[in-house]
Amino acid sequence: MERRIVVSGYYGSKNAGDEAMLAAMLEVLGDLDPKLHITVISASPADTSERHGVESISWLGFPSIIKALWHADLLISGGGSLLQNVTSRRSLYYYLAIIFLAVVMRKKVMLYAQGIGPIIGGAVSAGFGFEAMFFSGLPILAIGVIVYVIWWRGNRTTK
Numbered sequence: 001m002e003r004r005i006v007v008s009g010y011y012g013s014k015n016a017g018d019e020a021m022l023a024a025m026l027e028v029l030g031d032l033d034p035k036l037h038i039t040v041i042s043a044s045p046a047d048t049s050e051r052h053g054v055e056s057i058s059w060l061g062f063p064s065i066i067k068a069l070w071h072a073d074l075l076i077s078g079g080g081s082l083l084q085n086v087t088s089r090r091s092l093y094y095y096l097a098i099i100f101l102a103v104v105m106r107k108k109v110m111l112y113a114q115g116i117g118p119i120i121g122g123a124v125s126a127g128f129g130f131e132a133m134f135f136s137g138l139p140i141l142a143i144g145v146i147v148y149v150i151w152w153r154g155n156r157t158t159k
Helices: 016-032 045-052 062-071 089-104 122-126 128-137 140-155
Strands: 004-011 037-042 055-058 074-083 108-116
Touching: 004 016, 004 062, 004 089, 016 037, 016 045, 016 074, 037 045, 037 062, 045 055, 055 062, 062 089, 074 089, 089 108
Parallel strands: 004 037, 004 074, 037 055, 074 108
Antiparallel strands: none
16 A cells, blocks of 8 residues: 655745755655655645655645545654744644644654744743643654743743
8 A cells, every 4th residue: 555645844935945855855755665655735836746756735725735634644744944933923823733634633743854933922832721732642752842842932031
């Protein structure tokens, strides 16, 4: 049976660093298992498919994202600093929503070369109820790192 992976990140926006990270990730995954079916969530699906030789779906196409995740064995989220809300408050919630969908569907989730933070204000830094519910399906190491970063950012003192 063919294994399926969905890759979520800041792909298809012609950011050289993100595209290089995706190319390296796809090369390693292809070396590990040449029969993998990889779907990349992208701002420009046609460009991503042509550039990287993978199936690609629109980052705004939630029905397609849900379908891809439903059939996937694994979601890879990353790389870069996706889990932050400094460049855009919406991006943190967008990438968390993709991870949340995978967790709800009981899919494995891997944070790949993922920077976390800064996270400023809002529901994520306000308390641990949301985080506890959200991260309950992630591996313990990922939960520990994310919760520690959220706690540290919310409890540090400025002088």
